[in-house]
Amino acid sequence: MNRTEIIETTKRFLSEEFEVNPDVIESANNLRDTLDLDSLDYVDLVVVIDENFGFKPTADDLKGVETFEHFFELVERKLEIA
Amino acid sequence: MEHRVVITGLGIYSCIGEDKAAVLESLQNGKSGIIYDAPRKEFGYRSALTGFVKDPDLKPFLSRRERIGMHQPAMFAYMATKEALEQAKLDIDFLEHHETGIIYGNDSTAGAVIETIDKARARKDNTLIGSGDIFQNMNCTVNMNLSTIYKLKGINLTLSAACASGSHSIGMAYLMIKQGLQDRIICGGAQEINQYAMGSFDGLGAFSIREDKPHQASRPFDRDRDGLVPSGGAATVIIESLASAMKRGAPILGEIIGYGFSSNGDHISNPNLDGQFRSLSMAIKQAGIHSDEIDYVNAHATSTPIGDLMEAEAIHKVIGGKVPVSSTKSMTGHECWMAGASEVVYSMLMMQNDFIAPNINFENPDEASQKINIIPTYTEKNIDCFLSNSFGFGGTNSSLVIKKFK
Numbered sequence: 001m002n003r004t005e006i007i008e009t010t011k012r013f014l015s016e017e018f019e020v021n022p023d024v025i026e027s028a029n030n031l032r033d034t035l036d037l038d039s040l041d042y043v044d045l046v047v048v049i050d051e052n053f054g055f056k057p058t059a060d061d062l063k064g065v066e067t068f069e070h071f072f073e074l075v076e077r078k079l080e081i082a
Numbered sequence: 083m084e085h086r087v088v089i090t091g092l093g094i095y096s097c098i099g100e101d102k103a104a105v106l107e108s109l110q111n112g113k114s115g116i117i118y119d120a121p122r123k124e125f126g127y128r129s130a131l132t133g134f135v136k137d138p139d140l141k142p143f144l145s146r147r148e149r150i151g152m153h154q155p156a157m158f159a160y161m162a163t164k165e166a167l168e169q170a171k172l173d174i175d176f177l178e179h180h181e182t183g184i185i186y187g188n189d190s191t192a193g194a195v196i197e198t199i200d201k202a203r204a205r206k207d208n209t210l211i212g213s214g215d216i217f218q219n220m221n222c223t224v225n226m227n228l229s230t231i232y233k234l235k236g237i238n239l240t241l242s243a244a245c246a247s248g249s250h251s252i253g254m255a256y257l258m259i260k261q262g263l264q265d266r267i268i269c270g271g272a273q274e275i276n277q278y279a280m281g282s283f284d285g286l287g288a289f290s291i292r293e294d295k296p297h298q299a300s301r302p303f304d305r306d307r308d309g310l311v312p313s314g315g316a317a318t319v320i321i322e323s324l325a326s327a328m329k330r331g332a333p334i335l336g337e338i339i340g341y342g343f344s345s346n347g348d349h350i351s352n353p354n355l356d357g358q359f360r361s362l363s364m365a366i367k368q369a370g371i372h373s374d375e376i377d378y379v380n381a382h383a384t385s386t387p388i389g390d391l392m393e394a395e396a397i398h399k400v401i402g403g404k405v406p407v408s409s410t411k412s413m414t415g416h417e418c419w420m421a422g423a424s425e426v427v428y429s430m431l432m433m434q435n436d437f438i439a440p441n442i443n444f445e446n447p448d449e450a451s452q453k454i455n456i457i458p459t460y461t462e463k464n465i466d467c468f469l470s471n472s473f474g475f476g477g478t479n480s481s482l483v484i485k486k487f488k
Binding site: 018019038040041043044046047050056 | 145146147150207209210211212213214
């Protein structure tokens with residue numbers, strides 16, 4: 001999966017799960033603020049990442065994810081390893 | 083000092099209507115909400131009959147976070163509570179700043195639990211169950227969801243008492259307000275309606291198998307009744323001290339004057355005349371009225387052979403044979419955990435609109451029901467005071483006496 005496909009897939013499932021406009025999912029935007037995530041929502045974030053990308057991020061993986069750019073990098077890294 | 087306790091809001095989401103206006107029309111026309119649900123047959127049901135309500139779309143009203151912990155009991159209860167609060171002129175801003183409680187009846191979350199277990203078994207990793215399931219799974223799901231959505235700051239507990247849950251919720255809230263411990267409490271009952279919820283009950287052979295005529299299947303007190311029909315939804319009753327209601331300028335729809343209760347201390351599923359007698363007698367005694375002041379009895383009668391017989395005997399013994407009696411379960415089926423609250427809503431609509439809803443399908447009495455005055459058709463009647471019975475598995479009984487506010 002290349003970067004464009006990762007971005008498109010991410011926009012689709014995150015906008016569906018967290019009920020936001022896909023256009024707000026942009027590299028520079030803050031993931032937590034944009035999706036309005038609380039601590040419980042991170043559990044659901046893990047579920048939808050597993051469903052859509054086939055890996056389950058750890059708490060440590062998500063600690064470094066502040067922007068969507070960080071998110072896309074995490075997915076690239078994990079998929080390469082996989 | 084004892085406080086007078088009044089009703090200021092009613093809400094209903096049931097198989098005979100998704101709001102009070104629709105329900106009123108059904109009650110007046112003797113309309114049944116029972117259907118034949120074919121998938122139940124495949125599931126293994128002896129009887130595929132059920133009252134039917136659809137899952138409401140809550141997206142226009144609630145955020146994702148507010149919805150994610152809701153399964154049927156909480157979803158249905160939200161719809162009923164929304165309607166009741168609007169009638170009572172209560173909004174979130176007021177509730178956040180004025181202590182208000184919630185005592186809601188619920189006694190199962192089978193559908194939610196089974197869906198969660200299915201997920202857990204498939205994924206073999208509990209982290210992948212998601213964040214909402216635990217709040218759907220717990221029996222206090224209605225309370226958890228509604229108390230956070232409406233920012234409630236008072237008493238907050240779920241009342242589980244089988245098919246008397248909704249009635250006891252009103253009774254216990256009545257006692258708290260009467261004692262001055264709370265100004266207002268959201269009460270009610272919710273009942274899930276999925277096939278997981280009622281399979282084991284169906285297995286007892288307690289359901290009507292009149293599957294070819296769903297609208298005629300629930301026939302409380304009729305000689306040829308052959309069992310109950312399960313049903314569900316939710317009903318909410320807002321109760322309040324008279325002083326609080328008057329101060330707010332809230333509509334005062336009725337006054338609760340008596341609550342009776344008892345436990346049979348006997349068989350786990352069979353009814354018991356003594357238990358019912360004690361519950362009815364206590365409610366009337368506490369109301370401080372003579373039994374002939376009761377203008378209408380909304381019976382618990384579910385359409386089971388023994389249960390209806392026992393209740394007819396109890397009504398005859400305590401109130402006599404003249405008082406008009408009907409069981410709205412003839413139209414709704416047995417709304418179980420919700421029934422005690424929904425039947426207060428149905429009776430309140432009758433009292434407000436001067437009629438008695440028919441006990442449909444009552445064609446021939448048996449030896450017990452011939453002793454009481456069952457109303458088989460729509461009847462115009464001024465009701466100043468009514469009594470509502472609810473009896474549940476485990477021998478839990480509840481009776482409420484409610485009158486017009488004067």
